[in-house]
Each structure stands twice: as structure tokens, then as C-alpha cells.
Amino acid sequence: MNPVQHIGSLALPWPLLLAAGAAALGLAVGMVLDRRQAAGFWAMAWRVLLVTLLAARLAFVFEYREAFLQAPLDIRDGGWNGQIGVIAGWLYALALMRRQPSVRRPLMAGMGSGTAAWVLGSMALLVHAGNDIRLAAATARTLDGTQIELQSFSGKPTVVNLWATWCPPCRREMPLLQQAQIEHPRVHFVFLNQGEPAEEVRRFLASRQLELSHVLLDPKGQAGANLGGQTGLPTTLFFDARGRLSTRYVGELSHETLEQMLASTGARHAPAAAR
Known part of the structure; x- marks a missing residue:
């Protein structure tokens, strides 16, 4: 399987496209279920997404902190720890649901569908990663x-x-x-x-x-x-x-x-x- 998708002159890695697709799916599912529109789902969903991305990035930086201390302004790697990010996103979402029960259904459905898509997609990428290449x-x-x-x-x-x-x-x-x-x-x-x-x-x-x-x-x-x-x-x-x-x-x-x-x-x- 080709590890990147070419769009014109851009070469976008499949893991990045998968993460973006999973986030978009979660937002879409939540918006469909948030019929009242007054529950504040949209704002909360974006906050959860921001926490997820920030935690994923910080986890990666912490893991390789010695290298980052040598060149703290080098951000070209774009590395992230998806597992830690998803866990942090879920914990934050659960805290929001406790404080505002009205968003529980759309936020739970959005988080669940987005997480499931990311996990299943990651497994599919792993299976087709080309490990038969020698x-x-x-x-x-x-x-x-x-x-x-x-x-x-x-x-x-x-x-x-x-x-x-x-x-x-x-x-x-x-x-x-x-x-x-x-x-x-x-x-x-x-x-x-x-x-x-x-x-x-x-x-x-x-x-x-x-x-x-x-x-x-x-x-x-x-x-x-x-x-x-x-x-x-x-x-x-x-x-x-x-x-x-x-x-x-x-x-x-x-x-x-x-x-x-x-x-x-x-x-x-x-x-x-x-x-």
C-alpha cells in the first residue's frame, strides 16, 4: 500500500488523512444528534479536539525531550502520540459531560464514532503496511x-x-x-x-x-x-x-x-x- 496520498504536488501521509477523517466523522455524527443546537456541542467538540491534539503532541515531545531540548524550535517532525491524545480527549469529554449532561448523547456518539474509525483505520494501515517487503x-x-x-x-x-x-x-x-x-x-x-x-x-x-x-x-x-x-x-x-x-x-x-x-x-x- 502506498503510504501517502498524492494531491497535486502534495504528498499527504495516510495516518494524517485517517486522523483528519476520524475527527470529521466524529464532528458530523455529533452535529446530527445535536438537534437542539443550543446544547453547545459544536464549541465543546472543538475543545475536545484541541485537547486531543495538544496532548498527543506533548506526549511525543516528552518522550523525545532530550532531543527537543537540543533544538526546541525544530518542529518539522510533526510527531504525535495518538494513543495518549485519544485517552486525554476521552477524559476531557467525560468531564464536560458531567458538567453539562445535555451534550452527553451527541458528544459520546461523536467521540465513539471518531475513535472507532481511527482505531479500525489504524489496524487496516498496519495490515497493509507492506511488511512483506524485504x-x-x-x-x-x-x-x-x-x-x-x-x-x-x-x-x-x-x-x-x-x-x-x-x-x-x-x-x-x-x-x-x-x-x-x-x-x-x-x-x-x-x-x-x-x-x-x-x-x-x-x-x-x-x-x-x-x-x-x-x-x-x-x-x-x-x-x-x-x-x-x-x-x-x-x-x-x-x-x-x-x-x-x-x-x-x-x-x-x-x-x-x-x-x-x-x-x-x-x-x-x-x-x-x-x-
Whole structure:
């Protein structure tokens, strides 16, 4: 399943679209049941939604607080903790219902339908996340032209970054990924360039003083397509130690989002001697 929905030049992640759709459904169901219109459902529903979003964001920030303290103004990650947000939203909604029983029916129905849609949709996305995709499906070339099988990186969690020198967000996230190589020696970081010649890639790396391990070429984009990553650049694919796709991220990574994605591969528990 494609992890994003393209709308013109925009690439919107399905989890974001799912959350927006679930919220819209909850608001619509509540409005239908709030026939008197005087119960104040609309204002309360938006307050509940605001609390849900704020709690989800704060939970994510708290989880990765050390990274945020290093760069508190870096908000490009957009990370959130949906479970904590929904729990906080329900607690706030229940408090509102106790104080104003007249909104109980529409607010309960709206929260219930929105939550159910989000939970079921999340399960569907998880089932169709593409966990059958493996590193073994792709080959690439080194900068000197030698063909290499990506399955050779199995045995450690592996991060495959699809990028190009003409892509501004790709260029911006490169220093972060270079630093990640140092911080996570138990993880393979593979930089799979899409469609550019070796000399152009070398010039770019030299001009940015980047020292990246495993810089590979994918001249026709075949390897990227086989890995299910042809959704826009940059796309970063996260594989566990057995070479199975754990998750992917479309767009520019932040330190916090990278740490979150790495956790899905078991990188924090990878044995130090793995090769």
C-alpha cells in the first residue's frame, strides 16, 4: 500500500488523512444528534479536539525531550502520540459531560464514532503496511560501479534513505543522517541515490563535506520501486535485522522522528557484535 496520498504536488501521509477523517466523522455524527443546537456541542467538540491534539503532541515531545531540548524550535517532525491524545480527549469529554449532561448523547456518539474509525483505520494501515517487503528484493551499484545486493545488509537493522542531490529536503536531512551513523553503530545506514551519475553524487558529497557510509546508486529507480519507496523524495525505509520492512517515512526527518522510526526496527536492542 502506498503510504501517502498524492494531491497535486502534495504528498499527504495516510495516518494524517485517517486522523483528519476520524475527527470529521466524529464532528458530523455529533452535529446530527445535536438537534437542539443550543446544547453547545459544536464549541465543546472543538475543545475536545484541541485537547486531543495538544496532548498527543506533548506526549511525543516528552518522550523525545532530550532531543527537543537540543533544538526546541525544530518542529518539522510533526510527531504525535495518538494513543495518549485519544485517552486525554476521552477524559476531557467525560468531564464536560458531567458538567453539562445535555451534550452527553451527541458528544459520546461523536467521540465513539471518531475513535472507532481511527482505531479500525489504524489496524487496516498496519495490515497493509507492506511488511512483506524485504531487502532481498533490491540490487544497487556502488560509486565505482560494483553491483551489490541489498540483502547483504541483513543481520542488523537497516535504514535505506532514497534521495537525490536536486532535492532540498534530502540535502537538509543529510547532516542528521550522518550524525545518526555515529550515534547508532549497530544500524546500517544506506544512502540510495535515485537516478544520478556517480560523479555528480561524488561532487555533492565533497561540496557538503559529508562522510556517509554505504552510498549506492539506483540509476533507474528500480531498487527504490522494489522496496516500495517510490512515493516522493526523500523517503526513508526502516528494516529490521531480518531484512523485513518495519516502517517508512516520506519527507524530511527530524532527530525525534528518526529515533521513533528506529525503535520500530528493534535498533535499541540490536546486539553490538552484529555484522
